[in-house]
Structures are given as structure tokens and as C-alpha cells.
Amino acid sequence: MIVRIMGEGQVQLDDSHFAELNTLDDELLREVESGDEAGFRRTLTALLDAVRRLGTPLPDDALEPSELILPTPDASLADVRDLLGDDGLIPG
Template identity: 85%
Template structure:
């Protein structure tokens, strides 16, 4: 799967990591619903760091279709709310 982190680029990530990422996504969703800005910042950072750690960065000149788009690390709670689907940032 190709994941884009807005403002950073794309990462190739094996589907086996989706369970781990979905746990962070569920936590992020709960923090957003409760308005926990500090928790939101912490969990968004952990989610993005997990994608970076588990994935392989694609070269900047590569333009593959992204199957998943994640917000930039400095995205606001409001901006991320606009990106959310019914399943959170990560479907499943």
C-alpha cells in the first residue's frame, strides 16, 4: 500500500501493519471526539512515526497513486476532522 503524509511524501507500507496503525487511528478518533488536543497531538505524532518507521520512503520524483492520505504533523484537530471518514483516517 502507498501512504502519503501530506507535506512529506509517500511511503510504501505492507498491509500487515494495518492492525497496528488502526489501533492508533481508533485512539486518535476518540481523542478528537472528546476534544483532547494534547492526546490528539501525541497520537497523531505516534501514527505518523509508525508509518515512517514501518514503511519505505518512495523517491520524491515517484508519483504513485496513494491508497491512504494522512495529515501533516502540524495539522489542526479541525483539519483532521475534515479528512476523517466513518472509519477514521485508516479504513478497516
């Protein structure tokens, strides 16, 4: 799966990593819904760090369609609330 972090670029992620990412995504969803700013910031950072750590960066000139788009690291709680679907940022 190709994942884009807004403002950073794309990474290729193996599907085997989605259980770990979904755990963080579920936590992020709970924090956004409850308005927990500190928890939101911590979990968003952990989610983006996990994508960077587990993924393989694509070259900057690669223009692959992204199957998943994640917010910038400095996104506000309100920005992420607008991006969330019923399943969070990561479907499934």
C-alpha cells in the same frame, strides 16, 4: 499500500502493519471526537512516526497513486476532524 503524509512524500507499507496503525487511528478518532487536544497531538505524532518507521520511502520523483493520505504533523484537531471518515483516517 502507498501512503502519503501531506507535505512529506509517500511510503510503501506492507498490509501486515495495519493492525498497529488501526489501533492508533482508533485512538485518534476518539480523541478528535472528545476534543482532547493533548491526546490528539500525541497520537497523531505516534501514527505518523509509525508510518515512517514501518514504511519504505518512495523516491521524491515517484508519482504513485496514494491509497491513503494522512495529515501533516502540524495539522490542527479541526483539520483532522474534516479529514476523518466513519472509520477514522485509515479505513477498516
